[in-house]
Amino acid sequence: MRRLLVPAGFALFAAVVAPSAFAQFTPVVPESKNADGIRTSYLFITIFTVAIFLLVEGLLIAFIWKYRRRKRPRFEDGAPIHGATKLELAWTGGPVIVLFIIAVFVFAELPGIKNIPTATAGEEQLEIKVTGRQFYWQFEYPNGVIAVDTMVAPSGVPVKLVVTSPDSDVIHSWWIPALGGKIDAIPGRVNQTWFQADKPGSYTGQCAELCGLEHARMLATVNVVPRSEFDAWLANRRTQQSQGSLDLGKETWEGACAKCHGLAGEGGIGPRIAGSPTLADPKALATLVRNGRTGPQGVMPAVGAGWNDQQITALVNYLKENPPSGNAG
Numbered sequence: 001m002r003r004l005l006v007p008a009g010f011a012l013f014a015a016v017v018a019p020s021a022f023a024q025f026t027p028v029v030p031e032s033k034n035a036d037g038i039r040t041s042y043l044f045i046t047i048f049t050v051a052i053f054l055l056v057e058g059l060l061i062a063f064i065w066k067y068r069r070r071k072r073p074r075f076e077d078g079a080p081i082h083g084a085t086k087l088e089l090a091w092t093g094g095p096v097i098v099l100f101i102i103a104v105f106v107f108a109e110l111p112g113i114k115n116i117p118t119a120t121a122g123e124e125q126l127e128i129k130v131t132g133r134q135f136y137w138q139f140e141y142p143n144g145v146i147a148v149d150t151m152v153a154p155s156g157v158p159v160k161l162v163v164t165s166p167d168s169d170v171i172h173s174w175w176i177p178a179l180g181g182k183i184d185a186i187p188g189r190v191n192q193t194w195f196q197a198d199k200p201g202s203y204t205g206q207c208a209e210l211c212g213l214e215h216a217r218m219l220a221t222v223n224v225v226p227r228s229e230f231d232a233w234l235a236n237r238r239t240q241q242s243q244g245s246l247d248l249g250k251e252t253w254e255g256a257c258a259k260c261h262g263l264a265g266e267g268g269i270g271p272r273i274a275g276s277p278t279l280a281d282p283k284a285l286a287t288l289v290r291n292g293r294t295g296p297q298g299v300m301p302a303v304g305a306g307w308n309d310q311q312i313t314a315l316v317n318y319l320k321e322n323p324p325s326g327n328a329g
């Protein structure tokens with residue numbers, strides 16, 4: 001009975017648990033042409049690796065079975081073999097051919113992955129500056145609109161991403177799997193990547209380079225919306241921003257401040273800041289976030305170095321309306 005139960009248990013486990021568990025190890029469904037190219041290359045290489053794995057492991061098992069000792073004496077030697085030219089040529093030539101095929105395929109796919117598609121007539125491509133910071137993503141649109149951690153982008157339009165990190169920061173890596181491969185955000189260097197999502201939707205990803213204590217919380221979302229909706233969002237956001245937008249303030253608080261100090265300012269890896277007079281003092285707050293602080297109260301990094309006045313104002317206005325309560329959850 002027990003002999004039957006164990007394999008039955010495994011079969012049940014494989015049937016019920018495994019598909020959903022394994023689904024997490026497969027690449028996400030690509031929603032942009034460059035992500036599609038990456039997936040195609042991945043699948044193409046997988047065909048060879050799986051075939052080679054089956055061949056090698058199959059032969060291994062077959063040989064173990066065929067040449068098992070049986071009743072032969074333990075120290076009896078097998079027949080001596082001197083060279084096998086055909087076999088040696090095959091196991092040298094075979095891998096060379098496989099590697100050549102893979103290389104040709106990947107190099108053929110590469111331009112579609114790397115090169116930003118040229119904009120079609122009358123349709124401009126959008127350029128967004130992406131800055132990786134400890135521990136948030138800051139996005140800047142051509143009209144000066146700023147967003148934190150959540151990017152809004154139009155569908156059907158090539159979006160060029162100019163990715164960097166401030167000199168005072170560390171290396172991060174931009175990665176939204178459904179929208180293409182990773183690209184590093186390196187201090188003092190500007191990298192470029194792109195995506196073109198034809199289907200509106202919300203695509204998530206996260207920083208893919210260990211960048212410090214809160215690396216795991218450095219998530220990013222790209223909300224792809226229809227073109228007209230995007231245009232309206234961008235124009236509206238610009239107006240709001242010039243009026244001290246609470247939206248930008250909320251994003252900035254949640255993205256740049258709360259990851260260390262807690263959503264309610266209750267403290268985390270950074271100290272409790274709920275009730276701190278600095279939060280209600282625009283000048284003091286601006287000086288602190290732009291320059292950071294080292295001293296007996298502890299080290300505060302310059303999380304807001306380079307923030308313009310609109311972003312500071314937005315943060316101050318948001319904190320004025322929504323003072324952190326200090327009570328988590």
Ligand code: CUA
Nearest residue numbers: 172207211215
């Ligand atoms: Cu930024 Cu990890």
